[in-house]
Amino acid sequence: MSFQTLVEQTEIHPEGNSASSTPFDADSFNEVVMSTYGRFPLALERGSGCRVWDTQGKEYLDFVAGIATCTLGHAHPAMVAAVNRQIQKLHHVSNLYYIPEQGELAKWIVDHSCADRVFFCNSGAEANEAAIKLARKYAHTVLDIANPIILTANASFHGRTLATITATGQPKYQKHFDPLVPGFHYVPYNDIAAVEAAVTELDEGNYRVGAILIEPLQGEGGVRPGDVAYFQKLRQLCDEIGILLMFDEVQVGMGRSGKLWGYEHLGVEPDVFTSAKGLGGGIPIGAMMAKKFCDVFQPGEHASTFGGNPFVCGVALSVCQTLEKENILENVQEQGAHLREGLKMIARKYPDHISEVRGWGLINGMEIKADSQLTAADVVKAAMDEGLLLVPAGLKVVRFVPPLIVTDTDINQALQVVEKVMVKVTA
Structure with missing residues (x-):
């Protein structure tokens, strides 16, 4: 049973395209919260499945999942x-x-x-x-x-x-x-x-x-x-x-x-x-x-x-x-292989910048070559602008850790964004 079917059956209807009535103020946040994180300029307020929305109503495909934490994605009916x-x-x-x-x-x-x-x-x-x-x-x-x-x-x-x-x-x-x-x-x-x-x-x-x-x-x-x-x-x-x-x-x-x-x-x-x-x-x-x-x-x-x-x-x-x-381990194996193969195809197009794609299941890394001027943060920031959330694993590795319920459609969308981002950051 798909995540969307479960959502519909349990009457969970996240309003994904509505923005918060109260504008988020990063300056006020920083006044009262310790600066122990180097935060991206993004405030998230809702999620459903493999997607989250910011306070402006913009939708993102979440391939961070709380850094390999949101096993079932966001607002899963069972949870x-x-x-x-x-x-x-x-x-x-x-x-x-x-x-x-x-x-x-x-x-x-x-x-x-x-x-x-x-x-x-x-x-x-x-x-x-x-x-x-x-x-x-x-x-x-x-x-x-x-x-x-x-x-x-x-x-x-x-x-x-x-x-x-x-x-x-x-x-x-x-x-x-x-x-x-x-x-x-x-x-x-x-x-x-x-x-x-x-x-x-x-x-x-x-x-x-x-x-x-x-x-x-x-x-x-x-x-x-x-x-x-x-x-x-x-x-x-x-x-x-x-x-x-x-x-x-x-x-x-x-x-x-x-x-x-x-x-x-x-x-x-x-x-x-x-x-x-x-x-x-x-x-x-x-x-x-x-x-x-x-x-x-x-x-x-x-x-x-x-x-x-x-x-x-x-x-x-x-x-x-x-x-x-829900036989989620089978999905992890299938979608992990799908993601790695797609990333390897992208890597072959950029041999001067990408050295390796590696991982297990749905924890995967795309390593940028040591002599490339690119950093993982460059790729992550550019992907965020295109509606895809990724996370670095050190200076030169981009990490892909989506929820374990991720679908073929989600993987394909993420790969399209990564390819678009690589065109941009290597121009």
């Missing part, structure tokens, strides 16, 4: 119904009590993954914080490591908290926030020799590697998929020395890759993995999943006031169930 149902029933209680919706969501995740246990929080950064704490306790109590080190990859991204920006292997996110949290070491992505060397070199005195935290596909690092052989050797190495292998699936998980979890592309299972973004379809929720053997947390050692409350879990469960009910 609208879940929000209405849950907010009228019970929206928040303390985790001091059992929360049935939390148990249902955890069971769905466990039934559909390699995990045995789930901890809920509010975001990807918090999920990764939980994984870091779990790894440290496991290293201290099980591996008897006095000063455990967690290996992460160069060009990775794991969040904005102090521990997760330290885990993030990109100095630009760490600048001016030192002293950083000790206990992290960086290695090149997809380079098993570098990992093996680090494990050996860091085994000194009371220090030893206790875990590896890595993305199956690097999102902010330029949409770089993991190499299958590399990840299989990582799994073998972790098994041999008894350390935890942890995957950050915040961006790539929940069907974004064409499979439910990114690790399914790599032929290995992590001991711990994290999720957020697409899990709630735009409702703030994060989760850390672990196998039973490394679930070493005890009551009082980790918590989250809002994590796993009835509202977010009820809505997230509706997202999970809709992925299955």
